[in-house]
Amino acid sequence: xxxxxxxxxxxxxxxxxxxxxxxxxxxxxxxxxxxxxxxxxxxxxxxxxxxxxxxxxxxxxxxxxxxxxxxxxxxxxxxxxxxxxxxxxxxxxxxxxxxxxxxxxxxxxxxxxxxxxxxxxxxxxxxxxxxxxxxxxxxxxxxxxxxxxxxxxxxxxxxxxxxxxxxxxxxxxxxxxxxxxxxxxxxxxxxxxxxxxxxxxxxxxxxxxxxxxxxxxxxxxxxxxxxxxxxxxxxxxxxxxxxxxxxxxxxxxxxxxxxxxxxxxxxxxxxxxxxxxxxxxxxxxxxxxxxxxxxxxxxxxxxxxx
Amino acid sequence: xxxxxxxxxxxxxxxxxxxxxxxxxxxxxxxxxxxxxxxxxxxxxxxxxxxxxxxxxxxxxxxxxxxxxxxxxxxxxxxxxxxxxxxxxxxxxxxxxxxxxxxxxxxxxxxxxxxxxxxxxxxxxxxxxxxxxxxxxxxxxxxxxxxxxxxxxxxxxxxxxxxxxxxxxxxxxxxxxxxxxxxxxxxxxxxxxxxxxxxxxxxxxxxxxxxxxxxxxxxxxxxxxxxxxxxxxxxxx
Numbered sequence: 209x210x211x212x213x214x215x216x217x218x219x220x221x222x223x224x225x226x227x228x229x230x231x232x233x234x235x236x237x238x239x240x241x242x243x244x245x246x247x248x249x250x251x252x253x254x255x256x257x258x259x260x261x262x263x264x265x266x267x268x269x270x271x272x273x274x275x276x277x278x279x280x281x282x283x284x285x286x287x288x289x290x291x292x293x294x295x296x297x298x299x300x301x302x303x304x305x306x307x308x309x310x311x312x313x314x315x316x317x318x319x320x321x322x323x324x325x326x327x328x329x330x331x332x333x334x335x336x337x338x339x340x341x342x343x344x345x346x347x348x349x350x351x352x353x354x355x356x357x358x359x360x361x362x363x364x365x366x367x368x369x370x371x372x373x374x375x376x377x378x379x380x381x382x383x384x385x386x387x388x389x390x391x392x393x394x395x396x397x398x399x400x401x402x403x404x405x406x407x408x409x410x411x412x413x414x415x416x417x418x419x420x421x422x423x424x425x426x427x428x429x430x431x432x433x434x435x436x437x438x439x440x441x442x443x444x445x446x447x448x449x450x451x452x453x454x455x456x457x458x459x460x461x462x463x464x465x466x467x468x469x470x471x472x473x474x475x476x477x478x479x480x481x482x483x484x485x486x487x488x489x490x491x492x493x494x495x496x497x498x499x500x501x502x503x504x505x506x507x508x509x510x511x512x513x514x
Numbered sequence: 515x516x517x518x519x520x521x522x523x524x525x526x527x528x529x530x531x532x533x534x535x536x537x538x539x540x541x542x543x544x545x546x547x548x549x550x551x552x553x554x555x556x557x558x559x560x561x562x563x564x565x566x567x568x569x570x571x572x573x574x575x576x577x578x579x580x581x582x583x584x585x586x587x588x589x590x591x592x593x594x595x596x597x598x599x600x601x602x603x604x605x606x607x608x609x610x611x612x613x614x615x616x617x618x619x620x621x622x623x624x625x626x627x628x629x630x631x632x633x634x635x636x637x638x639x640x641x642x643x644x645x646x647x648x649x650x651x652x653x654x655x656x657x658x659x660x661x662x663x664x665x666x667x668x669x670x671x672x673x674x675x676x677x678x679x680x681x682x683x684x685x686x687x688x689x690x691x692x693x694x695x696x697x698x699x700x701x702x703x704x705x706x707x708x709x710x711x712x713x714x715x716x717x718x719x720x721x722x723x724x725x726x727x728x729x730x731x732x733x734x735x736x737x738x739x740x741x742x743x744x745x746x747x748x749x750x751x
Contacts, residue, residue: 247727323726470590506516511521512520
């Protein structure tokens with residue numbers, strides 16, 4: 209779709225014929241010249257640019273609309289989320305990226321006056337089906353928040369809580385195993401193995417965030433949603449989390465909302481740009497950051513917003 | 515239409531960078547125009563001027579590099595801005611090389627006094643003149659980000675290559691026929707070669723104009739015309 213749009217508007221295509229002919233100077237000038245840079249899809253166009261589909265997606269969102277009362281917060285967004293990919297959602301405040309993220313494990317259900325239409329499937333299952341129990345759904349699609357929010361319990365119990373209530377373990381040995389594996393996967397084991405009985409809230413911010421990631425991992429999720437997971441952390445703790453995201457990708461699908469474009473470009477394979485509730489552009493991260501196709505995307509990532 | 519950056523200093527830095535690349539190109543154009551004149555008039559004084567003038571272009575290139583690195587480090591440019599900066603740096607490197615070739619040509623103007631091979635000299639003047647026009651036009655293409663024009667200029671390099679090829683054949687024959695002509699012929703060969711290389715660097719600049727606009731890299735493949743290109747035995751890309 210992008211290319212169709214571009215080829216129609218782009219003056220530099222089809223130059224082949226023109227050059228073969230004897231070119232006159234005025235012909236050259238009659239051809240549309242580009243005065244201001246790349247030919248982009250104009251700001252007034254709000255259909256999604258780029259391929260929103262992937263082969264064999266983990267999650268599929270089709271025509272998703274979200275309303276907070278009369279406020280239409282997400283408008284007809286269709287987007288696939290691939291397996292073992294990190295997809296970043298970027299956009300200015302209020303663009304709907306967090307709202308959309310919360311649709312993916314029905315966290316919007318908890319917000320009064322919030323209505324979601326359209327279809328979202330996880331491995332082919334419609335997660336908005338009335339028969340779906342949101343508790344196991346939120347284990348399958350786990351979430352990590354902006355501010356680390358460990359339970360006011362020991363490090364061990366923070367991890368053990370989920371597997372216990374979901375009945376994923378049969379014995380104490382098995383539970384110990386899950387706690388250890390989860391902390392190892394979250395890259396926290398070596399730092400906390402000697403103080404598992406100490407409160408989780410006593411850890412540093414970066415460690416707390418990794419504890420929250422370990423807690424999410426403990427219940428065998430398929431998808432991990434991260435809402436600004438590093439915005440409360442210092443650059444080193446951020447780098448550790450980003451490194452962790454890179455490793456986790458091997459086993460999980462990760463959807464990350466971030467205000468840091470550098471972070472999006474560092475951790476993700478695909479990037480989605482939201483603007484006032486519309487999914488404006490989706491594409492491979494390197495394309496979005498070097499050669500976006502939509503003017504709004506370009507304005508945002510080059511610091512020309514507003 | 516690209517808006518101004520929220521951080522206005524960023525816009526100003528990018529404008530400054532572009533203007534420095536323009537200054538380089540303008541200097542090159544002036545140098546090449548002088549070179550053509552000094553070739554035609556066998557003006558040795560003018561040729562000395564050209565040789566002196568080269569350092570100014572080198573200085574400008576360092577300034578472009580420094581500014582570009584500074585912007586890359588401090589602003590983390592993306593998309594169009596990133597492409598503009600990368601292209602500016604590459605173009606500056608091309609202009610610096612072009613200026614070196616012009617100076618090389620100038621260094622041999624003094625030798626022309628003792629060379630009586632008029633036809634090859636005319637060929638060199640013709641090549642230098644074509645390069646001068648290409649250089650002028652590519653500047654306009656860069657200023658207007660006019661891809662059509664850049665592509666058209668890119669293809670003009672073939673004319674320079676054609677003249678160079680015939681110059682080569684001519685000089686080879688001359689050298690075979692007359693052993694005393696080897697020394698002047700190699701001088702002319704060298705000058706011709708410089709002109710031919712200038713043409714190639716101008717095509718690089720044209721490719722960068724296309725890169726700024728479309729984000730597509732050319733890596734030496736023909737612009738737009740991707741098929742039916744006769745293979746050129748003298749292609750020096």
